[in-house]
Amino acid sequence: KLKIRNVSGILKDKLPKYIFKLLKLAGELGDELGFSVYVVGGFVRDLLMAIPNHDIDLCVEGNGIVFAHALGKRLNASITEHIKFKTAILEYTVETDSGEKILMKIDIATSRLEYYESPGALPNVEHSSIRLDLYRRDFTINAVALELNQTNFGNILDFYGAQRDIKNKIIQPIHSLSFIEDPTRIIRAILFEVRLNFKLSLQTERLINNAIQLGMIKKISGQRIFHGFQLVCEEENTLACLKRMDEFKVLQEIHPILPLTDAKEELILELEKISNAYEMLYQKSKRENWVLYLLALCLGAKYLEVSELLKRLMFSSKATHSFLSMREQCRDMKFKIKAWSEMAFSPQNNKDKNIRYKMSMLADILNPLSVNAMIFVIATEKDADIRKAILYYITKAREEKLSITGKSLIKMGMSPGVEIKTVLKQVLDAKIDGLIKDKQEELNLAESLVKNFLEEKSKNNKN
Template sequence: MSYADHLRAALAEPDWVTLQRLAEIATRLGMSLYLVGGPVRDCLLHRAVTDLDLTTEGDALILARTAAHELGGTWKKFNRFGTAKLILPGRARFAPIDLATTRTETYARPGALPDVVRGTITTDLIRRDFTINALAIRLDGAQPGALIDRHRGEHDLRAGALRVLHARSFQDDPTRLFRGVRFEQRFNFAFTADTLQLIAPALPVINQISGDRIRHELELIWGEAQPWQALARLDELGILQSIEADLHVDDWIAVHFQAQPTRDDRFACWAWLTCRLSETSLTRFSQRVNLARAEAIDLEQVRALRAAADVLGRLNSRSSIYRALAEYHDRSLRVALTVIDQPAARAALELYLDQLRDVRPTLNGMRLQELGVSRGPMIGRILAEVQAAVLDGIIATPQQEEEYARQIMAREGREA
C-alpha cells in the first residue's frame, strides 16, 4: 500500500476530498503543499487522522485566503508565524485546518518563543520536536503521496522510539518534555537512551517558560486516555517537581483518575492532582501555572474540605452542616466528594448538596422590621437562628417562623 493509500484510509472521505482540492489550488498558485507532523505520524501508525496540519513553501496566507474564497470557507491569519486557520464546510465540528509557511526557527534564549524566518520543507522538518513528528507527505505535484523523511522518523515509529532531532531541543523548548511524555504513554513508546540523558539538564529551563504554557501542556494531559500514567512519568523524570517541589504522583492519584467518569472536567483533574498539597504549596502552584483566580479559589476550597473531612464527619445536625458548607462553591463541593474517603463526611456533603443548600425561611428582613426589629446586625442574627430551626425541623410553617422570631426578640430584649 502506498503512502497515499495509507493516508486515504486514515482520513474521513470529506477530508480526503478537501486535501485534493487544496492541492489543486496550491498547484495553480505555484506552491507546494504538504501534510506534516502529527497527522503523518498517526497515518503511519494506522490511526485515524482528524487534524489537518499543512505547510507550503509558498505563502500560507495567500493559500488560505484563496482556498476560503473558492471553497466557501473562512480563514484567520497569524502574521508572526506566517500561519492561518482555515475553516471549510464539511469538516466535522467545523474543525480548523492549520496552514503554515515552511520556516526556520531560532531561540534567543532557552525557553523563549522562537524567532521565525521562511525556510524550506527540509528546514521546517528539522525544527520539529521528535523524529516521529518530522515527517511530511506531499500532496501536490507529480508524485502526490511521497513521504519526506529526512530523520528516520518512520524507522523510529516502527521501533517505538522517541528521539529528539538535536541535543539542545529540550532547552530550546522545554514544553517538548511534556509532549514527549504524552507520546510515550499514548503510543507505548520509550525515549531513546541519548534523548533520556538530555532531560535532566533541561529541567532548570522549565523555570523560564510562562505559566500559561505549562498549564496548557498539563491540560493536554487531561485529555489523554490514561492521564495518570503521564503524570506518574512526569514525576519520575523530575518534571513535576520543576513546577512545584511538593508535587508528587502516587497510587492515590491513579486510583482517583481511573475511578471518575468525568475526566473531561478540567477542574476536577486539577483538584485530583493538587488537593493533598499544603495551602502554601497549592497557592504557589496555582500562581506558577497562572490559574484563573476563580479556579485557584475553588481548588483551595477542595483542599480545605478534604483537610477538614474528619471534623465535617462529626457534625450532628443539619444546621451545623449547613453552616460549615454554606460558603463553599458548588463546584468545590461536588469535586470534594470525589477526593474525600470518609463515609460520614461524604454523607454530610451529599446531604447539603441534595437537601440543605437551598433551604431558606419565608421570613425576611422587611417583615422583621414590621415586627419591630431595628435595621442592623440583629436582623441577620434572627434570620440565621430561624433558618437553623427550619433546617433542624424545629419549625415548618411561616407562622411558626414568626413565632420563633418573636421568642428570639424577647430573649434578646431580656439580655439587652
C-alpha cells in the first residue's frame, strides 16, 4: 500500500501566495466538476527540493479541456486547446506577492486511462489513471504528483520512488526500456544530472550505453535531436552537459565531427566569457545560445561535413544557408581584420599603438556581423592588439553618434540627396577615429567638407 505524505503545511508556508491561491482554486474547481486534479512533474520535484518553480503542469482525471475552460474563466486567462490530446494552455497576467505583474502559463493535460482500458488489463485500483500518467514520464524524480482536491489537498502521490531518489540525488528511469522507447531521454537524463547536480545510477548508465550501442541515437528525428541540443545550450552549465554527452558517445553518434577536443573546450569557455561580458553590457538579448555552441563543435570541420550535419538535424535550406554563410563570414573576417591590423599597427602609421587609428575602417569591416558572429570572431582571435581593437569597437566606437544632422548640412548649402549621407559618414568616421570630439568640431569639419563638395560640383558644372 502506498504511503502518502501530506505537504499542505509546506505549501502554505513556502509557496508564494499567488501560487498557493491558484492551487487551492484548481482543487475547488476539480471538486465542483467531479475531477481529480494534480500538479505533476518538475514543479513537484522542485517543491520537494525547495527550488522555486513557476511552471505549473496540471493533470486532470476527467476532462482537461472542460477543466481548463472553468479555470481559465476564473483567472481571466487566454486558452489554447489541443482537442485531440485533451490538453490546453492557459496564459494570464498575475500580480506576484511583491506586486510585480508577470505572465503565467499553466499546462493542463488529461490523464488518459482509456488507452489502457481493455478489459482486464488493469485492476481498477485507486489513482490508476494518474499512476499510469506518471508511468509514462521520463525519470522517477519527475514522476510525482501533488493532489489538489480539497479533502486530499497536499497529498504527494509517489509510486516510483521520486522522494527516495531526490533524497539520494539519483537520476533513473521508471522502467528499463525507457531509453529505447524514447532515446531523447538520454539527453534529458544528462541535462538533469548536470542541472540538479545529481548522479545517474549505475544501472541507468548501463541502460544508456546499451541503448546507444543499439543505435538508438541514430533513430531520433533531426528536429528532436536539435531540440535536445537547444535545451542543453540554454542550461547554466552547457559545457558539462556536452562533456557528459561526449563520454556516452552521443555527440559522435549524432555526427562524427561533433566530439569535443581540447581546442573546442577552450573555445567554448572563451565564447561563454565574451558572451557573458556582452550581456552584462547590453542586457540579455534574444540571441539563441545554440549558434555559438554549434559553431564551436564544428571547429575544424569541412564545409561538406557541416552541411551533412545540418541535414541530419533537418535544418531548413534557409537555416542551413544562414549557418554555413556565418562560418564563411567569420573566416573571411579573419583575413580582413589581419589586413587592417597590419596597416593600423604598422610602425610608421602608428608609433604609439593608438588603437583609434583608423578605427572607422575596422568599424566598416565589422559592421555587417551579427552579435554572435562578432563574439565568435573575438573568441577565435589570438592577437591581443586585434582583440583589444574589436572590443573597443563593440564597447565604444559602435556607440558613437553625431550631434549634427542632415539639416545642419542643408543649412550650409547642400541640397537634399545621397551626398548628405556621404558627408555625415565622413564626419562620423572622424569622430570614431578620435580626430574630432564635440559638436563645434563636427560643424567645423562638416563645413569644410561641404565647402569642398560645393566647389567640386560647380567646377564639374562649368566643364
